[in-house]
Amino acid sequence: MFIANTQKDREEMLKAIGVSSVKDLLKQVPSKFLYPAFDLPEASLDEQQTARRMKTLADANTAPLSFLGAGAYERYIPAAVKALISRGEYLTAYTPYQPESSQGILQTIYEYQSSVCALYAMDCANASMYDGASAFGEAVRAAVRITCKKKVLCQETLNPQYLQTLKTYFANSHDYLFVTIPSKNGLVDMDKLAALLGTDTACVALQTPNFFGLLEDAPKISELAHKAGALVVAAADPVSLGLFIPPGEYGADFAVGEGQSLGLPLSYGGPYLGIFACKKEYVRQMPGRIAGMTKDKDGKRGFVLTLQAREQHIRRDKAASNICSNEALCALSATIYLALLGPEGLKELARTNAGAAAFAAKKLAGIKGAALKFKGAFFNEFVLDVKGDAAALREKVLAKDHIDIGLPLKDLYPALGPGALLVCATETKTEADLLRLEKAIREAI
Amino acid sequence: MNDITKLDNRLSIERSDPGRRAVMFKNELGSGDAIPAGLARKTAPRLPELSEFDVVRHYTKLSKINFSIDTNFYPLGSCTMKYNPKINEEVAAQPGFANLHPLSHDKASQGTLEMLYDLEKRLCALTGLDAFTLQPAAGAHSEFTGLLIAKAYFAKIGQSQRVDIICPDSAHGTNPATASMLGFNAINIKSGPDGRVDPTDLKAHLGDKTAVVMLTIPNTLGIFESRIEEIAEMAHKAGALVYMDGANFNALIGIVKPGDLGVDIMHINTHKTFSTPHGGGGPGAGGIGVKKQLENFLPVPRVKKDGETYRTDFCCPDSIGKVKAFFGNTGVLTRAYAYLLMHSKKELAGIAENAVLNANYMKSRLQDVFPAHSGDYCMHECVLTPPVALAAKGLKTLDIAKRLLDYGFHAPTIYFPLIVHEAIMIEPTETESKETMDAFIETMMKINEEGAADPQLLKDAPHTMPVKRLDEVLAARQPNLRW
Secondary structure, three states: OOOOOOHHHHHHHHHHHOOOOHHHHOOOOOHHHOOOOOOOOOOOOOHHHHHHHHHHHHHOOOOOEEOOOOOOOOOOOOHHHHHHHOOHHHHOOOOOOOHHHEHHHHHHHHHHHHHHHHHHOOOEEOOOEOOHHHHHHHHHHHHHHHHOOOEEEEEOOOOHHHHHHHHHHOOOOOOOEEEEEOEEOOEEOHHHHHHHOOOOEEEEEEEEOOOOOEOOOHHHHHHHHHHOOOEEEEEEOOHHHHOEOOHHHHOOOEEEEEHHHOOOOOHHHOOOOEEEEEOHHHHHHOOOOOEEEEEEOOOOEEEEEOOHHHOHHHHHHHOOOOOOOOOHHHHHHHHHHHHHHHHHHHHHHHHHHHHHHHHHHHHHHOOOOEEEOOOOOEOOEEEEEEOOOHHHHHHHHHHHHOEEOOEEOOOOOHHHOOOEEEEEOOOOOOHHHHHHHHHHHHHHO | OOOHHHOOOOOHHHHOOOOOOOOOOOOOOOOOOOOOOOOEOOOOOOOOOOOHHHHHHHHHHHHOOEOOOOOOEOOEOOOOOOOOOHHHHHHHOOHHHHOOOOOOOHHHOHHHHHHHHHHHHHHHHHHOOOEEEOOOOOHHHHHHHHHHHHHHHHHHOOOOOOOEEEEEOOOOOHHHHHHHHOOOEEEEEOEOOOOOEOHHHHHHHOOOOEEEEEEEOOOOOOOOOOOHHHHHHHHHHOOOEEEEEHHHHHHOOOOOOHHHHOOOEEEOOHHHHOOOOOOOOOOOOOOEEEOHHHHHHOOOOEEEEEOOEEEEEOOOOOOOOOOOOOOOOHHHHHHHHHHHHOOOHHHHHHHHHHHHHHHHHHHHHHOOOOOEOOOOOOOOOEEEOOOHHHHHOOOOHHHHHHHHHHOOEOOOEEOOOOOOOOOEEEOOOOOOOHHHHHHHHHHHHHHHHHHHHOHHHHHOOOOOOOOOOEOHHHHHHOOOOOO
16 A cells, blocks of 8 residues: 555666565565564455544544533634645645745744744743643753752642643652642632742642633732742643733743644544743743744745754753654644634633633532532633532433533542532533533433 | 745734634623633733635645645655555544544543554554553653653662663664653663674673663664664663664564564654654654563553453553553544554555665665665665765765755755764655656756756755745844744
8 A cells, every 4th residue: 555666666676776576675684583473454444444444433432412621622623724734735744854945834833932922921932742731741840950949839729630741751750849739719728838838949830720620810829939939830721811811921930731722623632732831031941843033045034943952853861851743733723723813713712611611600500419619710611519429420411311511520639529520611512502411410410 | 926935924923914803703601700800811912813814825825835745755764754645634534533532431432442452452463562552642752651661660670770771872862862851871882883783882881770772673774783682682681671762663564573573662653654644743643562561551541441342441550650641642543543454464564665675776776976874785764975076075965955955855864863974864765656766866866966067056055945045043043933
């Protein structure tokens, strides 16, 4: 499949090389290792059969009406995003190592970095990381590197996926100390934070909206952290920034986010987009690719990958990170998505999300045997406390009504009790969808 | 407008017209609750204001000033720029796959779980390893995962004193970068005169501090480590593990199982070997395969099969945890799986055989003018150097690379591996036709003649791209990274 060489081509090439078979070219491989038995199918599928097989698998994902969020969000993806990123010129390009022939992707990276800086109100951004969680891990690493301090304060209400990834990024290293900032009513407990902060603190790692969907008082957290001489690493959902204060406005030193919300499908966890931005004094501590504007020899504007002395292919074991491939095409999706929405569209989107979630919360809290767990302001998801076991309720409603009511939190936060359920409603949900959810829970509870 | 050197390169923000709109969201359910004091955004983000038509034209025009494999031959050594089948895109975009939330109930995710389970199984068969994780998002991320597994393994058996990672000087930069990111010492060993690891030199560095011997097979010179059996035996005898960087697995797929060579941990890059598109820098998708004794250390969740049902398993006490949120880059893995479905055992071997044939054809036709680093036959790629006569005129590999762009060819990988002065690393892959390779060879010969007759022509190249050579020093000294 997909090989152009005909038998005649192969013979001509072998002749030009001066050998009689490909096996002659493989003499450097000890023969005992060549052509072993493989436990693989003898036959392959043709294109149509492959399409059919893949459709059968896709259809085996049963696609219930879903109210899952928790770090990945069901979104409407405008048709223009999909059409543009499907262009082979973008899709099948490599990293722009020869800038003169890759001005297209380089300019889009520059536009991406600019859009991220605008959205997060930060000075500079890189060309992307793997996802929000790994970007968060890299930002905390950078903060530890810059301050040469060990203690990292993490809010208790951080997305557990982020926390697990963060811990892996520091795995087995004795250069750090993770301390959890206790929460009160689902939010960072400011008194406890103040007590934990000290001259030994490298950074405060915060997330807003937090895992429960609640808005943290990030300006206050940031103020306390800076007063103690610690850096601030802030994770923020990009869509929420259509309404809420961006990390740069409260002085965050590093800002990260999960860019999946900006035009990327859910695809069972990836490819997503790690948004990474920082203050300009830390630009040389940024991991990954960065595009910059420059001039050609005639003085014409052009773009290149720059500040490469931070990167693995130059610095090897002294590099800021080992990252090589990033999520360039996902960054392009986000760039196009933000260009389509503009400042006004982003605000509308954020409002629509807040509106859908508020509507859902009001309806669900009206069910006998269900109530909102926390009182604080939330964005597009919230914790509902249901009578009995939320996981059992999820199973029951999924089987009966083909609705996934949300994520039970019992395993992640046992202290919340067995009834805690994280429910999300984005712009994709209509009034009819939300009323269906309400009815299903009311009947099942 | 067909002359790309005259293309309008305004930024999207410079095309912005206040009040112009594209995508709107008409609010049906109210605007939500009031925003607490001090937490509202004060200034709107400075994003472009454009119509949908503006956006489509802008990004379509930019796409036209971008090389890609769909449009150009891309012989980037070690990057394996093979054809990306269109069916892969179609299958991955199916709503059943694309709309699946990563925290979906296992009962609602059986199709994807079955796909992942079978993909892991096929990768185990291809590599001769016992278990796979598909969580890493790319090659370097896989290296991180693989070395973390080694670290956890040594901690478990009480040998945390093993802090050295040995890699040859021909290794990709990601190898030593990953080692130091995890707190290991990266120990560089010199390649022998034939470009291979010298077992005697390796032996001198092996000891009870060695955690992992990290090798790229074939290596970045396109050469197979012929003495791999001896090397692996030495490493194992010293108590170390053998890691194979699978960036060049395209040379071995279907004809050699790395597990047979004594490899304990190996990564794959789907965008290299398994035809997934690289998207101008990513997304990739990785994968780590391990031998049985390392299986318990793989990241969670694992995909398990009970009878005819698939499930995600988070209960692995020795697991290293998570290297990213949720699962892996499943959308990319879906493409790789479709590609594997389309290949029988024999067709898989055909990938490696044609990759090796094409690379040797290029090498044999070019090496009289562009001296090869190695006299041996190569595997999937070859490393050449500039003609001596051109070098004498002060011409560099960079000049040849830039001139290739004028002829519509992407440049090979240049100045890598670092151990070859002025390296030109060519990898045609199995999917290029003889015709394309012949055209490339003729162009290289022509550039040699041009360089001899008029060196300035090459020094000033490219001449037909949207921009001339760019000032990279200015870019780094006065960083302009945003509007």
